[in-house]
Ligand SMILES: Nc1ncnc2c1ncn2[C@@H]1O[C@H](COP(=O)(O)OP(=O)(O)O)[C@@H](O)[C@H]1O
């Protein structure tokens with residue numbers, strides 16, 4: 142995989158046109174009705190780093206990613222990408238951002254090629270022949286050339302994830318956001334996707350924000366990790382520092398024990 146990418150990079154220079162961008166989240170809170178999903182989150186993502194947002198299911202990771210992507214307005218606080226508001230349609234074109242959705246969000250009724258080409262064609266991102274080049278390049282980088290004419294229903298879970306990443310690469314992003322890129326994959330495929338994320342960072346010098354509860358991914362490839370619990374930032378540090386955090390909730394999340402004498406399901410809150 143790495144060799145293929147290196148070869149592609151030297152001949153095509155994909156993604157190298159614009160430098161990676163930094164992200165600043167300040168005092169961000171998000172409520173849905175009376176539910177306080179995110180509580181006063183502040184963090185800075187440096188250009189070019191892999192920043193992983195970890196946390197249990199329902200802790201607010203996807204909601205935070207959507208605010209960063211500009212898909213949703215915070216209740217309080219701000220998100221700035223290179224100083225610009227991602228929800229402002231006038232500034233959105235000033236940086237290239239791409240989001241890899243959790244379920245891939247592929248269109249099932251069109252081919253892999255069309256899934257990649259649709260957005261750039263509709264938004265006239267660049268001339269048609271360049272879109273074709275970009276699509277073929279992205280497919281090659283992710284070893285998907287043989288899938289170009291296939292439909293999403295014909296692909297395995299791992300291939301669908303790779304198609305979703307390839308579609309993001311077509312945007313030549315300066316900021317790449319991934320929502321649970323390894324969920325529902327077997328351990329080998331999860332490791333493959335983890336390697337792809339790390340390789341894309343170094344080869345294309347892109348800022349990557351990864352939402353994941355995959356401990357292996359978070360602790361191996363991240364430059365820094367933010368740990369969200371019940372909408373609050375519990376830790377913001379390097380993977381090495383995270384392993385040393387003494388907070389029992391953090392330790393339990395990273396290394397949960399299975400204790401049949403005191404089962405967790407009997408301690409769940411009624412909701
Ligand atoms: N659009 C929405 N409307 C109402 N509640 C929402 C919405 N999106 C998310 N939530 C709630 O916010 C909480 C956090 O969700 P989410 O960010 O998806 O969690 P996760 O950490 O698993 O990604 C959940 O309780 C979810 O039900």
Ligand SMILES: [Mg+2]
Nearest residue numbers: 202203204321
């Ligand atoms: Mg989620």
